Amino acid sequence: MNDSTSSASGSQPNLPVWTVGSCLDWTQQYMEHHDDDKPRLSAQWLLSAATGLSRIELYMQYDKPMTDQEKTSLREFIQRRLNKEPLQYISGRTAFRYIELKIVPGVFIPRPETETLVDLVLKEQAQRVLEVGCGSGAISLALLHEQAELLVWATDIDSLAVSLTEENYTNLGLAEGSGAEGQKRLVVIQDDLASSLLQDPDMLASFDVLVSNPPYIPSPDLDSLPSEVKEFEPLAALDGGPDGLDFYRRLLDQAVQLLKPGGCLAVELHETRLGQAAELASAAGFSSVDIYPDLNQRERFLTATL
Numbered sequence: 169m170n171d172s173t174s175s176a177s178g179s180q181p182n183l184p185v186w187t188v189g190s191c192l193d194w195t196q197q198y199m200e201h202h203d204d205d206k207p208r209l210s211a212q213w214l215l216s217a218a219t220g221l222s223r224i225e226l227y228m229q230y231d232k233p234m235t236d237q238e239k240t241s242l243r244e245f246i247q248r249r250l251n252k253e254p255l256q257y258i259s260g261r262t263a264f265r266y267i268e269l270k271i272v273p274g275v276f277i278p279r280p281e282t283e284t285l286v287d288l289v290l291k292e293q294a295q296r297v298l299e300v301g302c303g304s305g306a307i308s309l310a311l312l313h314e315q316a317e318l319l320v321w322a323t324d325i326d327s328l329a330v331s332l333t334e335e336n337y338t339n340l341g342l343a344e345g346s347g348a349e350g351q352k353r354l355v356v357i358q359d360d361l362a363s364s365l366l367q368d369p370d371m372l373a374s375f376d377v378l379v380s381n382p383p384y385i386p387s388p389d390l391d392s393l394p395s396e397v398k399e400f401e402p403l404a405a406l407d408g409g410p411d412g413l414d415f416y417r418r419l420l421d422q423a424v425q426l427l428k429p430g431g432c433l434a435v436e437l438h439e440t441r442l443g444q445a446a447e448l449a450s451a452a453g454f455s456s457v458d459i460y461p462d463l464n465q466r467e468r469f470l471t472a473t474l
């Protein structure tokens with residue numbers, strides 16, 4: 169992508185102008201040449217990040233010349249992508265259901281399969297939901313966006329995740345125009361699971377739903393994760409202990425104290441652990457334990473009623 173002088177008909181040198189369109193095509197070919205799995209998609213994301221244009225706008229502004237600043241950013245972003253950094257960290261954004269979230273390195277990137285977990289929670293028509301391990305806030309914020317008259321408490325042990333969830337809540341405008349005057353619809357708390365809520369008598373047996381996508385990759389499997397995941401995403405958001413169920417076991421214990429009688433636990437877990445997770449839920453006092461598949465038809469979600 170070097171600007172070079174070519175022969176000129178007049179006195180002015182005829183510099184080739186890099187447009188959005190020519191950069192898109194060039195980046196696609198470059199990524200393809202460097203064995204990127206999805207060169208077209210990568211090129212679109214990288215151009216969007218460099219120009220601030222949406223993917224549709226890239227095509228509407230195909231002939232727009234790139235500024236020097238945009239070209240400099242594009243070079244940097246291409247280099248980061250070649251090092252296998254996830255596109256969501258490079259662009260700083262991702263889509264989840266009907267919302268767009270800010271994403272920063274150090275916080276887990278929401279996955280498309282987790283959108284199904286939101287559907288399972290929406291079916292409950294809950295008034296008070298607790299999300300444990302909110303990351304960027306994807307689940308809580310999608311719920312608030314799609315269901316009126318909902319109050320959500322969200323926890324995460326990581327202060328970066330807590331501040332990102334707050335920021336996404338504000339950016340999405342979900343804080344305005346609902347609930348009683350001055351009442352927030354989302355309370356975000358830095359906490360180890362929901363341990364601090366257990367100390368508050370008002371919180372005990374108060375939630376209709378406890379939802380979580382906890383760290384659930386069995387530790388021995390961490391090494392075989394794609395380098396995009398294991399080298400860039402926070403391991404603390406992935407490592408579920410020897411059998412992937414460490415957080416789930418603690419979650420069950422807290423859920424029986426925080427859910428109302430008849431309340432629902434909704435969790436995402438590792439595809440090999442749903443049977444064992446269902447047994448643990450029954451042993452902890454839950455009934456109506458159901459397992460649901462993800463988009464790839466692998467067992468992924470569990471709901472259970474207290």
Ligand code: GLN
Pocket residue numbers: 279381382383384385397405406407
């Ligand atoms: N689904 C994620 C992955 O495969 C793992 C999510 C988690 O541990 N909660 O990378």
